[in-house]
Amino acid sequence: MPGRASASRAPLILMIGPGLLLAATGVGAGDLATSSFVGGLLGTTVLWAVVVGAFFKFVVTEGLARWQLATGETLIEGAVSRLGRGVVWLFMPYLLLWSFFVGSALMSATGVTLHAMLPVFEHAERGKVVFGIAASLAGLVLVWFGGYRLFETVMRVCIAVMLVTAVLAAGLLWPGTLAVLEGLFLPQIPEAGGQGLSWTLALIGGVGGTLTVLCYGYWLREEGRTQKDDLRVCRIDLATGYIVTAVFGLAMVIVGSSISIEGTGARLLVMLSDRLEEVMGPAGKWMFLVGALGAVFSSLLGVWQSVPYLFADCWGLLKGGRADAVTRVDTRSAPYRSYLLLIATVPMFGLFWSFRDIQLAYAVIGALLFPVLALTLLIFNGRSAWVGPNFRNRPLTIVVLVVVLLFFSWIGLRPFV
Known part of the structure; x- marks a missing residue:
């Protein structure tokens, strides 16, 4: 494509696109509720868990x-070309189940915030039900008629509002620089009546998205990033x-x-x-709510736009087709x-279920995907014949992927043992 050779030397602001979409999509109700609740229960001692x-x-x-x-x-596409179409038949039930619980969770969180x-x-x-339905329909209209560029613009606005308000609230409620530095660089897990380990694991596992990480590749195609030298970007x-x-x-x-805040359920964000x-006064309340709305609606909008790609x-793979590096999914x-x-x-229909139950199902189902992704990347990116020697996993990457495999397997199985 003309001009692609200079893409890796573009200004920094032009390099940042799909990554922000992924952040805006991944940061939603789970991060908002879990992070604030864990902070109230365990304090700043577990800040390190967010970074991990x-x-x-x-x-x-x-x-x-x-x-x-x-x-x-x-x-x-790579899994199907090397392992057969059975991969799709295994993945599709998971995709449907994930879509239901995550869709319900996002509608519920947006409804509660509104x-x-x-x-x-x-x-x-x-209020959760009525506003949740309205938010879902608004997201549907934006994605259906707006196209990728409008979606990208709306998401950038949402993530800017979300980030600025969260940082301002944290700054106004600053617990002290020493406490923050200790929480970041001196890892520890408080006892908290036996709940410390479970909530610390929930915080690590809940940071960012789950299935939506697979959608990053489709956004790369929308941006025209298809060459090997685009890896730096x-x-x-x-x-x-x-x-x-x-x-x-x-x-x-x-x-x-x-x-100090107690409780879960549909009133959690209201109580917070x-x-x-x-x-902080009325300004603090509205600052938080505006930021919360930016977080949960951007997550809803991102899922509505990206998951249909999958x-x-x-x-298309079941019908026998396969896209090449420059072919986008036709929206x-x-x-x-x-x-x-x-x-x-x-x-x-999930709006009529408990907010807490929907969030729990969402977290467990999402966590089950990461061991599969880690194992697949260990195998697929571990073969020079498939990705080339320059793109093969390095030793540090292998170690981290093994840790991810073990960690998320443990999280996913904990509710059942």
Whole structure:
């Protein structure tokens, strides 16, 4: 493509794109609620866990990008070409299950946030349902009619609002530089009545996205990043995105550590905003709510836009087709738009379930994917015959992927043992 040779020497601001989309999509209700709750329970002593979680996700996503730039295939396409179409039949049930619970969780979180901002309903549960449905339909319209560029613009605005408000809230509630530095560089896990380990693991596992990391490759194609020398750009882009993710998580742990809040469920965000109003005044409450809305709606919008890529790609693979390095998924195609309609409507039934139960199911199902991704990247990126010697896993990457494999396997199995 003309001009592609100079892409790796572009100004920094032009390199940062899909990584921010990934950050905005991955930072949602789970990060917001879990980080603030863990901060209130364990304090700033577990700030290190946020950094570790973001680093784990960076290594996995960098491996996905490295595979795609080396081979011209998304990871799903690569798995099918080497292992057969049975991979798609195994993946599709997981995709449907993940879409339902994550879609419900995002509608629920956006609905709760909007109810906190506009408490026109007597009961928070009713506000969650009505506003959650409205947010889902708004996301559907934006993705359906707006295209990738409008989506990218809206996401940039959301993540800017989200990050600025979280950092300002943390700054206003600053617990002291020494406490923050100790939490970052002196890892420890408080006892907290036997809950310390479980919540620290939840914090590490909940940082950033889960299935949405697979969508990074489709955004690379939208941006025209298809050559091997684009890897440097992708690493800068991803590092920026996960730094943003980590900063947001750190800020929310600090906010949570500075106020006292109890409870979960649909009123969690309402209660958190009320406590911030007591500590910081009405401006603090509204600052938090605006940032929270930016976080949860950008996550909803990102999932609505990106996950249909996966279904459309899988559908094409089952029909016998395979995209090459420069072919984008057609966002006007029947498979893409059908799944967009599906994910924006069917999970509405989950709005009538407990907010906490939906969030738990979302976290467990998401955690189950990462051991599979880590194992796949260890094998696929470990073969020079497939990716070339320059793109093969280095020893440090292998160590981190093994740790990710073991860690997320443990998290995924904990609820069942």
